[in-house]
Amino acid sequence: MMTLNEPLLLKHGDWTLRLRTATEQPARLLLLLHGWTGDENSMWVFARRFSATFTILAPRAPYTAPEGGFSWRPIKPNTWGFPTLEELRPAADRLVSLVDELAAERAWNAAQFDVIGFSQGAALTVLLGLLYPNRVRRMGVLAGFLPVNAEGLIPAQPLVEKSVYMAHGLQDELVPIARARQTKAALEQAGAQVAYCEVESGHKVSAECLRGMETFFA
DSSP: OOOOOOOEEEEETTEEEEEEOOSSSSOEEEEEEOOTTBOTTTTGGGGGGSOTTEEEEEEOOSEEOTTSSEESSOOOTTOTTOOBHHHHHHHHHHHHHHHHHHHHHHTOOOSSEEEEEETHHHHHHHHHHHHOTTTEEEEEEESOOOOBTGGGGSTTOTTTTOEEEEEEETTOSSSOHHHHHHHHHHHHHTTOEEEEEEESOSSSOOHHHHHHHHHHHO
16 A cells, blocks of 8 residues: 655745655656635645655646736636737746756755646646756646647647647536637547547546546556
């Protein structure tokens, strides 16, 4: 039976985050990125699904959301649901810096890491992969989408030999299924191999897709 470390709630500079360190080798690093109005606890329900070989990092997004919780970009009027590359890029850059700082402090091997995000966090996950393909190993895009203006990154095919897991609900009222399918096509055009789970659900991750995600990241 695997033994999991208890998660820690940490402050690191301006960041608040949850952290569970690996207890088995070879250790791998996994980032969990919450959605709009979430926080460092929102994605932790997924943490128990990953083996003791994973060091898991769940940071709180840096911007306060007007409705409560936090956001990966500053919110502008009439742009809800359509974050742009330019708005999300600062968070992407800061996340890579956070990984590097923690890796240096804690002697992690973080040359590459996996990322799983939900909704707005999934859009940021996509952007991390497109901007930092040398750092991001695998991606989990849950109820997510391609950020506005990120299309220009696709033709260079930065995701060649990368694997992506996508999960989306046919009845998603916040991110329509057509947008998810367009994102899948864009990721494939960028060179990624996409494992895709599409089921009858809303803006959440179904049990079937969760099982698929576990297998994908095993």
